[in-house]
């Protein structure tokens with residue numbers, strides 16, 4: 001929902017609002033419903049067929065909603081909105097709506113909300129195993145459907161995986177004392193692993209206590225409110241891993257290029 005309005009914007013209704021969520025319009029705000037029914041805007045969204053962001057435009061174009069009287073849409077039982085990718089007009093997003101009294105409910109869409117929203121986290125599949133990447137996307141999917149505590153459980157599992165991954169690296173070192181590590185509490189473990197773990201995580205150890213507190217003490221709403229900050233925390237850790245990976249690849253390529261140069265000169 002946008003900050004200024006209690007109603008989702010037409011674009012939000014298409015891309016972000018979960019299926020079956022009923023939006024009821026008051027008598028004085030019927031025009032807001034009209035903006036959905038006679039959708040005539042262009043907007044930016046991920047296009048699964050292009051596999052990148054694109055601009056979408058309505059197909060079959062209605063006139064601007066202001067052309068219709070604000071209660072015209074109440075006569076429809078069901079309506080569809082189809083938009084197409086301006087890069088390739090055969091790429092379509094289709095949404096189906098149900099009108100009941102003065103409310104509008106989205107009852108179907110293809111591609112799914114998850115497909116439209118997960119593009120921006122796809123890059124993390126390079127630094128997470130398939131299993132944990134799926135759990136990460138599951139956390140995002142659950143949060144977008146209003147499931148707060150459940151989404152926290154998945155984030156916590158990813159967090160624990162990142163710690164364990166570093167632990168396995170640290171164990172290789174001859175100076176490492178695993179007895180101490182096993183007995184340590186989570187924040188002490190993070191200290192012990194400070195050389196292996198991304199700096200951000202070591203500096204923000206509290207992220208784990210918030211994640212584990214969520215499961216036992218926070219309400220659904222509190223978890224949902226804290227979700228974006230927790231997700232960004234994990235993304236920063238993953239960004240750091242991506243950076244390292246990128247740098248290593250560049251170094252290797254440079255070494256190879258220099259080696260082939262010196263053998264040919």
Ligand SMILES: [Zn+2]
Nearest residue numbers: 047050085091
């Ligand atoms: Zn496209």
